Amino acid sequence: MHISEGILSGPVLISGVALAAAGTAIGLKKLDYERIPRAAIFSAAFFVASLIHVPVGPSSVHLILNGIVGLILGWGAFPVILVALVLQAVFFQFGGITTLGVNTMIMALPAVFCYYLFGSLVRKRPRIALPAAFACGIFSVFFAGIMVGLALIFTEENFLKVSYLVVAAHIPVMIIEGFITAFCVAFLGKVQPDMLQR
Amino acid sequence: MKTFRDINCHFWNRVLAGVAGLTVICMLWPVSAAAHRVNIFAWVEGDMVHTQSKFRGGKRVKMGEVVVYDQDGKPLLSGKTDDQGEFSFKIPGEMSMKMVIKAGMGHQGEWTLPLEELSGVSGSTAEPATAVMKTSETPDTAKSGINSEEFRRMVEKILDQKLKPVIGLLVETRKEGPTLSDILGGIGYILGLMGLAAYMHFRRKSAEIGTGKKD
Numbered sequence: 001m002h003i004s005e006g007i008l009s010g011p012v013l014i015s016g017v018a019l020a021a022a023g024t025a026i027g028l029k030k031l032d033y034e035r036i037p038r039a040a041i042f043s044a045a046f047f048v049a050s051l052i053h054v055p056v057g058p059s060s061v062h063l064i065l066n067g068i069v070g071l072i073l074g075w076g077a078f079p080v081i082l083v084a085l086v087l088q089a090v091f092f093q094f095g096g097i098t099t100l101g102v103n104t105m106i107m108a109l110p111a112v113f114c115y116y117l118f119g120s121l122v123r124k125r126p127r128i129a130l131p132a133a134f135a136c137g138i139f140s141v142f143f144a145g146i147m148v149g150l151a152l153i154f155t156e157e158n159f160l161k162v163s164y165l166v167v168a169a170h171i172p173v174m175i176i177e178g179f180i181t182a183f184c185v186a187f188l189g190k191v192q193p194d195m196l197q198r
Numbered sequence: 199m200k201t202f203r204d205i206n207c208h209f210w211n212r213v214l215a216g217v218a219g220l221t222v223i224c225m226l227w228p229v230s231a232a233a234h235r236v237n238i239f240a241w242v243e244g245d246m247v248h249t250q251s252k253f254r255g256g257k258r259v260k261m262g263e264v265v266v267y268d269q270d271g272k273p274l275l276s277g278k279t280d281d282q283g284e285f286s287f288k289i290p291g292e293m294s295m296k297m298v299i300k301a302g303m304g305h306q307g308e309w310t311l312p313l314e315e316l317s318g319v320s321g322s323t324a325e326p327a328t329a330v331m332k333t334s335e336t337p338d339t340a341k342s343g344i345n346s347e348e349f350r351r352m353v354e355k356i357l358d359q360k361l362k363p364v365i366g367l368l369v370e371t372r373k374e375g376p377t378l379s380d381i382l383g384g385i386g387y388i389l390g391l392m393g394l395a396a397y398m399h400f401r402r403k404s405a406e407i408g409t410g411k412k413d
Contacts, residue, residue, distance in 0.1 A: 003304035004236070033399045040392035044385045051376065083391060087384040092376045093235045152304055165302065 001064060001144050001166075002050075002088070002095030002103050003151060012154055017101030020082065023108060027078035035073070038195065039080050042069045047084040050094060054172050061173050067140030068181045070111025071119060071133065072188075072195065077111035078104065102151050110143030122185055123196055129189065130182045137181030141174045142167055236307040238264070238299040241365050242315050243358050248286045250369050251279050251299040251307070258283030262301040269294045292316060 008016075031039055046065050053062035070077045082104045088094040095103045114136045121132035149163030188195050236259060240249040247266075251259040264285045265276040274295070279285045294313045300306055344352075 004306040006308070007304055007306050033395070036392055036395045036399075040388050043391075044388045047384050047388065048381060051381065083388060084384075087387055091380040091384050148304060 001106055001148060003099050003148065005096030005098050007155055008099060008102060008151065009154055012151060013098055013102060016105050020078070020101040020104035023075070023078035024082055027075040030074065031076040031079065035076060039073055039076050042073060043080040043084045046081060047087055050088055061170050063173060063177065064107060064141055064144060065177065065180065066107045066111040066144060067114055067137040067177055068184050070115040070140060071122060071136050071181065074115045074119065075112055078108045081108040081111065106147040106151060107144055109147060110140045113143055114140045129185055133185035134178040134182040137178035138174045141170050141177050145170050236299055236301045236305045238297050238307050238309045239369055240297050240309050240311045243362070245289050246286050247289055247311065248284060249297050251283045259299060259301045262299050265298045265300065267296040267298065289316060
């Protein structure tokens, strides 16, 4: 889901930076001290998850984990994902420094979106918490795929085709992430229920 | 309160162990080094330019589009990579070239082939191999032995042959995936940021306590 450098045009990059900066500012404001350690843990998990890769077709995809990050941290997903992306760009050369803003938007906005969609279901309805978490894992990746299509709309010119390609390539990842998110929610529900109750 | 904190501490230990475990799993994963960066590498052999494109970690780019640009950024030609991630084309002319691999879904990488690497074939971009045969057949060179131009070409041809496995080795081994130190370095930065946040928090807190005491 990382867009490389040299593909996107200036206006897309700049609007990506502006939006990501706004999201990060909101996230930092909402991230009080008690939640810093958990943000750091999830940042580390997000950072490392990109190394687990699933070979699909001509391209290759990897775990993203933005669903669980959004579910637990809400708007905090923005700074968490930004930090992890900076480190991925520096250490792994995934994405790039100029595309940081766009890439942050691609992965963090679906995370926040899923937080609003599934957060209250997972928290308040224990009976459907697991299916909701599974759906959260799936949809976070799905929306990220659509975000990639949106970002590439001015360069590849075919939004539907690109989005379809990206989403189709990520179907295995979506299913895996669904299970991971459900597993995390089940695990946290047993071991540390307050974490789910924000 | 104390018991809660104990549980909390215990839990974070567990989470840390989980993250460490995940790191180890990543290292042992059969195709561990994830492929989310695409690289292209080009080299000259005879009158052909060969390119090879790989995702980081070694997976070949199949059916990726390679576009070749001249030094002014004008596209010269393009083609698709084969199952080995390779795409070869005849040298279109004496100039430095930039090869861009487009692997789809926003993946792109590039490689510049400088003019110097082409200089060996600059004299006869069209047909160096056949040129050698032709010139050796002409009577005056046969009389006077091998002229320097011909000699240069022969050496070049032999060098190409001899260096082929070496170049192959270079292509194979270039740029492997992230190392353990990359991964641990990244996690270290994140923990460092957490430490920084904790430091700021407690400094503020102790400042609050300090002013509280004065009052």
